[in-house]
Every structure is written in structure tokens, then in C-alpha cells.
Amino acid sequence: MANDGTTAATDGTATGSGDTARSLELLWGGGERPSRGPKPGLTLDRIVTAAVAVADAEGLSAVSMRRLSTELGTGTMSLYRYVPGKAELLDLMLDRVLGEPLPAPREEAAEAAGTDRTDATGPGAPDWRAAVDTMARSYLDNLRRHPWLLKINQARTVLGPSALRGLELALGGLRGMGLRDPELIGVIITVNSFVEGLARTQADAAEAVRQTGLSDEEFWDRQRPYLERAMLSGAYPMMATMAEDTFSADFDHFEFGLRRLIAGFEALVRERAEAGTTA
């Protein structure tokens, strides 16, 4: 069994209030190079790129300042000429990855959502169901490509350039729903939360397999005696009578949940449309 510890940085006054301004400058690239002094031998870009590469290949735990410095062939402390601290570097990694080009949207999603169309924009407009579907799929793809995203505090980069672009894109696809602005944000938050939670579960499982060296089957086998004893104890009557295929990997929980979410939005959109025609 393996549960990765998470250890914070200095945690005290190190990441004070003064860093916010610097971090924003880094995010938006506002810094002009000063004319005095020697030319810098590194770029912020190179550092962030290296960090993302290491994280992708070996996980976020492999991303340390010392590791990055050897990767870049410099001294460790040189990195601090470009980044105030590791926390800010993580922010930059996040924005970098959020800015990656999205895969092409899939169009068959619209009809898979089922039932009749009651859009505010008429039949010719781009379908919001496809937009929701694409949004969920591309976010899940991103999280699968970069599982370490799930371990990074996303609170403060919501307003970075890449995140803004993503939000803009998402809102564009949702226009046809005919909902109020805060509700549109609600749609996005709901879908993203769902995808994130699901991806986390999957990433945790993958990490556990990697760290313990046990495959899923081996782990279940190891677990089985305890489970069987628990079932026989009578304390779990509901679970004891579950069908064999209940926990089968054939069932796609992402697909299931996404369909339910879209159906839930559909209900609201129709409700609004009906209220609109009667009023």
C-alpha cells in the first residue's frame, strides 16, 4: 500500500504578499530585460519547459530545484534569478499546460445526448451539448496527459492568460443554452469538477499501482480474504448481493456521468424555454 506524503515548502513568511505581483508579471510576461549587467544564460521558458518535461516523465515528485538545475546544466541557485520560488514555478507550469492546443472537437456528441432540441438560438447554431462534451473530453485528456496537474493548487492561476483563453472558449460554446451568466459559469464549474474528481480517482489508482509494484489484480487478490470475511459478517448486506459485473472495468463511468450531466442541463434549458414561450 502506498500513500504519497505531501510536504509543504517553508510555509511561513517565505511566500509572503510581495510575491503576488512578481508572479503576475511572470505569468503575463511583463518584464523588460534590464540593460545593465551580464546577459542571462537561461530563459524562464526553458525552465518551465524542463519542469513540465520532468513532471510528465517521472511525476511531480521528481521536480526539484536541484534536479532541474542539473537538467539545465546550471547551478541550483541560478534558478532563483528567474523564479521567486518553487511555488511560482508550479503556477507557471500550470499555465503552460493549460495553454496547450486542444484536440479537435467530436461532433457525434450532440445527438448522443438525446431528446429534442430547445435552444434559444435556433437549429442552425452550434450545439451547446457538443460544446459541453468537448469541454469535458479535452479537460480529461489534459489531465491524463499531465496527471500532476491534480496535485497543483489551481486557485491562483484561474486568471492566467491560458486559463482565460480556455474559459473564453468554453463560454463561446455555451451561449446557445440561454442561461444567465452565473449559470453558465456554474455549468463549466460543474463539468470541470466532475471531470477533475474522476481523473483524480484514476490517477490515484495508476500511481498506487506504480508505487506498490502490484497490479490491480494482485492487489484485489491480496484484499479478497478481508473482503470476503467482511461480506460474511453480515454488516454489508447490500454489497453482498451485488451482481458480479458491478465493479467491472467495462462500464465507463466517465461516459455515464457526462451523459447524466448533459441531461441535467437539458432539463434546465427546456424549463427555461417553456417559461419563455408562456410568458
Added chain:
Amino acid sequence: MANDGTTAATDGTATGSGDTARSLELLWGGGERPSRGPKPGLTLDRIVTAAVAVADAEGLSAVSMRRLSTELGTGTMSLYRYVPGKAELLDLMLDRVLGEPLPAPREEAAEAAGTDRTDATGPGAPDWRAAVDTMARSYLDNLRRHPWLLKINQARTVLGPSALRGLELALGGLRGMGLRDPELIGVIITVNSFVEGLARTQADAAEAVRQTGLSDEEFWDRQRPYLERAMLSGAYPMMATMAEDTFSADFDHFEFGLRRLIAGFEALVRERAEAGTTA
């Protein structure tokens, strides 16, 4: 700005395959005390309790073996007589917190979900909408009480005693939906993923506030000039025309998403019921 680093443990062969058995024993409390040797001065229970207390009060980053040992008045290495490593301690913390008593269910949730009832079990049965509502609320409560839960790898404790009990409880409330077993699991996973993702966003925001020392307003103020410049750039036309109250805190995204989810389930349940009567 502050992004907490996450640093892994030894990460190599330390958490090998042999620990799984030991961890399961600890989870299910199978160990008999050997009669030889001195009596242990500590309990696994006391260690876990102390760890949870520290995590609740100061965050998971404050939970270190040294800190726990001083908290318990023992030597640091003594802890390793009770727990194979920190990873397993985290597993135990997880199961401990999952086993906490749930708050009383709220009953008004059933009608808030709206529309007509088409249950397979008739009108007298406990309503699954209330069950879903309660499930989501109690999980969110738990995550708010113990935000560090979001940083712990949940993959391997899914089958601990407390988690099993929770699953059993959830399944009981969902019986009336008339869905297949894998679909019931799908409902649970979908709701939990949504809640977890949402809680994570909130917890991240809270942690960012705590670590930077800036309030939300201060942070937004600091951010504003960059945002305004971005809006004026014309690169974000959709966002630029958003209503003032779009990002207001008055809008409850949890409530919104949960209603949508329940409505989505409702659609499936009705669909099945109709297919059942025509067949």
C-alpha cells in the same frame, strides 16, 4: 502567490509489495499483541488520532513523524513500531475520518429536485433523490472538515471498513432508482467526483488565502490591472461582455451542480420506467 510543493517519500523500494499485507492488517485490526516483550506504551489509535488532530488544525504539511512524536511525548522512531511508514499512516487517517458519524439527512431535498416521481418501488419507499442529496452534502461536509483528505491518495483505501460502510449506506438509498448495479455505482462515482472536484477548488482557494496572507479582495485588486488590460486587448470578447454579477459569491455552484445531477438521474430513471411499462 503560493503553490505548495508536493514532495514524495523515498519513492523507491521503500514502499514495496510486502507492506500491503501489513497495511490491511492495520486497517482491519487483525493484529494480536504478542505476549513476549515489554508492553507497548503507545496505541495505533492514539497515533492516528494525533495525526488527524494536527492535520485538521494546521494542514497535512504539519503532519510529520517528528511532530507527531513530540505531540505524543515519545521518540520519533518509536512510531515505526506501530506503523510501517508514513504512507500507511495516511491510509489509516483516511479510514478514520471516513468512519465519522454522518450528519442527519435533510428531507426537504426530495421535493426540491422537482418534477414527478416514477420510482420502481412505489411512492412509499424512501426517496433516492434525498439519498443522493444527503450523500453529496455529507461528503462535502467531511471534505470541509478535513480539507487534507483531498491531498491523500484514496486509491487503496476504497475497501477499508469505513469506506465499505459508506458505500453500503449509499447503495441502500439508491435502490429505488431501478437501475442496474454498475449504474448505481456510476451514480455514486459521479456525485462523489463532482463534490470532490468542487471541494478541491474551494480548499485550494482557502489555502491560497492562508498562505499568501492576502484576502480574496486584495488578490483580485492586485490582479485587476492585468485583467483589464487583457479585456481591452480584444482577445477575450466573450468574457468582456459578461454581466457584473457573473463571478459573484452569491451564486451557489454546489447547489446548482447538484440539482443538475439529480435532474440528469431523473431523466434516466424515467426513461427506464417508461421502457419497462411498454415492454
Added chain:
DNA sequence: CCAGAATGGGTACGGTGTACGCGAAAACGA
């Protein structure tokens, strides 16, 4: 009574982020 087992815990090692300070490099003012 004492051999054998189990507990408590000190020391030490290799990892982490980063504060501090110094030498070298580059451009500006005189």
C-alpha cells in the same frame, strides 16, 4: 532464572527548499 522476543529511541544519511553573500560580467556616466 534466564534465553528470547519485543519495545523505545538515538544517531546518521540522503533528500528537500532556499537565505545569504561573493566574484565576475556587462553597460552607463564621466
Added chain:
DNA sequence: TCGTTTTCGCGTACACCGTACCCATTCTGG
């Protein structure tokens, strides 16, 4: 042209972390 000033690279040092190893102490079964 020559200080002067600013910036860059980065070596050293410190406080933390998890935990391997080892030994003295404490207890019990034979």
C-alpha cells in the same frame, strides 16, 4: 577610457523531512 553600478551565476549553509540501522531495556515462557 575608466570607474561605478547593476545584474548574473552559484557555492555554502541551514532547517526541515522520512527512515535504515543498531543497541539497551523490559518483559515473559520454559
